[in-house]
Amino acid sequence: MPFIWPSRVRFADTDASQRIHFTAMLRHFEAAEIEFLRSLGLLRKDASVSAVNFPRVHVECTYTSMVQYDDLLNIAVRVERVGNSSYKLAFEAKVEERLVAQGFVTVVCVDTSSGRARPLPPELAEALKKSREAEGE
């Protein structure tokens, strides 16, 4: 029932330990976030040039099992919290049935010109809240 985005671990994602580099997992989470927002009808294609911007203010990730080149990550995304000017997403990555990483990203909405936090666009806040409720939380 949750949104799940499949994302393939590429050779460029690995490091000399022959595992995925820890930052590469976060790039896969980012791809999953974008596709999750797209699934809600919230395409952010023009975010970078619009009046509002969505920087991350907090990121965390726990790595629970080894991930290697060419593994297929299945990344579940759900809405953890919707605030006035920020939202928090939860990510859970599995390789087959094995949990490999769990993380959270907190995104704040800022006014591009002033750089200060501002309320989330209403359609974004609403869609995220609906998604959160639909998951029965």
Place this chain on the structure above:
Amino acid sequence: MPFIWPSRVRFADTDASQRIHFTAMLRHFEAAEIEFLRSLGLLRKDASVSAVNFPRVHVECTYTSMVQYDDLLNIAVRVERVGNSSYKLAFEAKVEERLVAQGFVTVVCVDTSSGRARPLPPELAEALKKSREAEGE
């Protein structure tokens, strides 16, 4: 008829010019190369730990048009040349019908322990040659 791999430009692929960073295009080419080899039945999953290794010895890319966040690259891959111990692939990336990048990658087969070039595994050389012929070159 050529092999084409669709690959989405992610936010992490962009830079402050609001275009794709030039190195990110080459990571998309790498993904296309892997999928091309998979399509030929040549899964390289264990390459990193096996007796042979496949470093790049030459890479080049011409960027012909602007690529932005969330653009969908369609990357055509074809075999340009198959040598004794190396092969060369050609890449052509389009966004819709617009050509955005063209590149070449030359990969050499090396013995992992000695670090020296050695002949391509026969099944790899044959499959690449067949693919090259199938394209009528």
Place this chain on the structure above:
Amino acid sequence: MPFIWPSRVRFADTDASQRIHFTAMLRHFEAAEIEFLRSLGLLRKDASVSAVNFPRVHVECTYTSMVQYDDLLNIAVRVERVGNSSYKLAFEAKVEERLVAQGFVTVVCVDTSSGRARPLPPELAEALKKSREAEGE
């Protein structure tokens, strides 16, 4: 008094928001970690091929201020905790006097062949503990 590593934000570190990409900050933390370990005489050059390996099991970062292309990060590193088979480092990045990011990385020592946690090498554990004490914590 704490160890500080200066690290320049590169164009490849930025994204289309014209700020540093959040994962790039973590790569700068990694460079600071390596140089911190080098300063303690713990060069990890051969880590990747040795009998032990040091994957990250937890990473977190709070981004408190905007970072742009060519900013010079000054990254303070200190030892937060030394366990039996893991250690935790704290990072604080400033641009001039402005705090821009704070993070933590927890690294576990694993046996390369079994993939299981094992005690930290004694010289590593000792040097980290000494560094922690020297900071008066």
Place this chain on the structure above:
Amino acid sequence: MPFIWPSRVRFADTDASQRIHFTAMLRHFEAAEIEFLRSLGLLRKDASVSAVNFPRVHVECTYTSMVQYDDLLNIAVRVERVGNSSYKLAFEAKVEERLVAQGFVTVVCVDTSSGRARPLPPELAEALKKSREAEGE
């Protein structure tokens, strides 16, 4: 006599082959390019938001020897060609005395709003030409 920029290979630069990933070399070239331009008094800090922009239109690199984690690259940069609206730089990376990579990058000056090529800013063109002559070419 040529400009040389020392740049350390980081763990994030490596891949599962236990060498530098081929795209990481190009990121080190980019750092060397920026520092080369800085040495000529051509700080490009504001390039991303100014009226002109400098995308790469061609990149190539030949990898001649193995590069590993923590190797110190010494990257020589010189001006290969200065055109009306573009310039080409040559890069040569060594680890100690061993040549490990040679590459070229062609950068074009474009008008940010129209996206079309335009003449190089005169101070940039002049400084690059002077540098080229100083190398006796």
